[in-house]
Amino acid sequence: MFRDFFWPRDCSYIYRNNTRNLSLTAKKNISALTEVNGVDQPEAVSSSAARNLVSKRQRSVSAQDLINGIFDGNITALSRAITLVESTNPEHQQKASEVISACLPKANNSVRIGITGVPGVGKSTFIEAFGKYLTGIGKKVAVLAVDPSSSLSHGSILGDKTRMEELVKDKNAFIRPSASGETLGGVARKTRETITLCEAFGFDTIIIETVGVGQSETAVHGMTDFFLLLQIAGAGDELQGIKRGIMEMADAIVINKADGDNIKKAKLAKTEFGRALHYFPQKSSGWMPTALTCSAITKDGIPEIWEIVSAYLTLTKENGYFEKRRSEQNLEWMHEAINEQLKLNFYNDGKVASTIDNTRKNVMEHRLSPFSAAQELLKLFLGK
Structure with missing residues (x-):
């Protein structure tokens, strides 16, 4: 005996109890695609869900709302203000100008440190170790990480925050990645404006991490107080070190990754770069650049770097160069x-x-x- 079983809708079958034969007769003139009346299809978009999304959508804030938020220490307001400033939409320019103008009187009260170096030198890892040390001694640190944009797709990964897992969780630190876009010199188009907003927010130490493109990366020098060049052992000899460009702009050269089997090589590189620095004419700041080693992994040499920065600031503020450079x-x-x-x-x-x-x-x-x-x-x- 046959039991119930599935059969196509356009066929019928007759089951005869007295025999085990199944006769099949196809229904005529009925397509398999014939629509049968049934349950109505639901709407493609739920009207209640749409209303819920609209109600939760962020409203467009005014320039004064952003200004008040920055002055009150609202990190969300700071982030939204930076996004507004970076926008290329002409409609946003007036609002961005209002925010920057309001923040200028509370700016210029931080130390601006530019950090550059060839790709792979460990800039992000170094900045995390350096930033954690600074927050540990009571500093409020803002890191402006500039990521290179593709010349083909014009996109950027903006992945520096993923390398700074500890610093990104620090309540006294703020990390803002930005794309370099078509801007040359290793910085983003609105880096100067972003510095102003971060200073008005209350950050006393601004670290600018450049894209790391090599000798031509000089724009960051025009917006920072102290210019730090990261190097690794084996990146060049004395002749490479005395080439003009980014080398002569550096206020300090740090040989990173001085750990493990690389310590001896790092010390040798420090000596070579130290000799190279003596070939350059004296800086108008009166500062003599120095070379030193560090390890972002073991944290060796990190406190000494801050001591160098502090000594530079003391000298340039006493001789008037600091204020002169800010005016320029x-x-x-x-x-x-x-x-x-x-x-x-x-x-x-x-x-x-x-x-x-x-x-x-x-x-x-x-x-x-x-x-x-x-x-x-x-x-x-x-x-x-």
């Missing part, structure tokens, strides 16, 4: 802001926007020289 940096900031605003105004101009695609096509097809194309677009922008 403000002028550099003004010129940078002018260039940035002119660039934004140019590309957002309606007449330029309606013409630039065709001009680019002519340049790519060799019908117009790049110089002539630039001249035509600038004349159009300036109304000449």
Whole structure:
């Protein structure tokens, strides 16, 4: 005897008790795709869930709300203000300008330390060890980590916080990764403005970690008080050390990873870089750069680095160089802001926007020289 079993919907079967034969007759003129009336399908989007999401969505805060939050020590307000400042949306520029202007009177009260070095030198690990030491002696530390952007996809990993597992949990530390974008010199487009916001928040030590691109990484020198260059043993000899560029800007050279079997090599590298520093002319600050070793893993040499920074600050504040350099940096900031605003105004101009695609096509097809194309677009922008 056959028991109940599944059979396609477009067929019927007859079971005869007196025989074990099954006759199958197909239903005619009925498609297998015929819709049968049944339960109504639910809505693609739940109206109640949508209302719930809208109610929980963050409202757009005003510039004054962000300013009050920064002054009150609200870390969320600081993060949102930095995001606003970094935005390229023209609608955000006025609000960002209001926030920065309000924060300027409470800025300029920190120590700004720039840290650079070749990729793989251990910048993130060093900064975590250095930052934990500083918070341990009562400092409030903000780390602005600049991550390189891809020239192909224009994206960034922004993964420096994952390397600073202990520092990111420290209540006296703040880590903000930013993409370098199209900005050259190892820093992000709005690093100066971010420094101002962090200082107004109350951080007394600002550490700027650059992307680590090598000799050309000099922009960070124009926005910091102390410039620290990280090196590793075997990265070069005295001849490599005396090459102009980033080396002569360094206020201290630290040979990192001086631990285990690498201690002897690190000490030798320290001696070689120390000799190289003597080939450079004396700095206008009156400071003589020095070389030393450290290990971000064992923490050896970390306190000595802060002693060097403190000695530098004492000297430059006594001889007036510190304030002079800060004033020069403000002028550099003004010129940078002018260039940035002119660039934004140019590309957002309606007449330029309606013409630039065709001009680019002519340049790519060799019908117009790049110089002539630039001249035509600038004349159009300036109304000449």
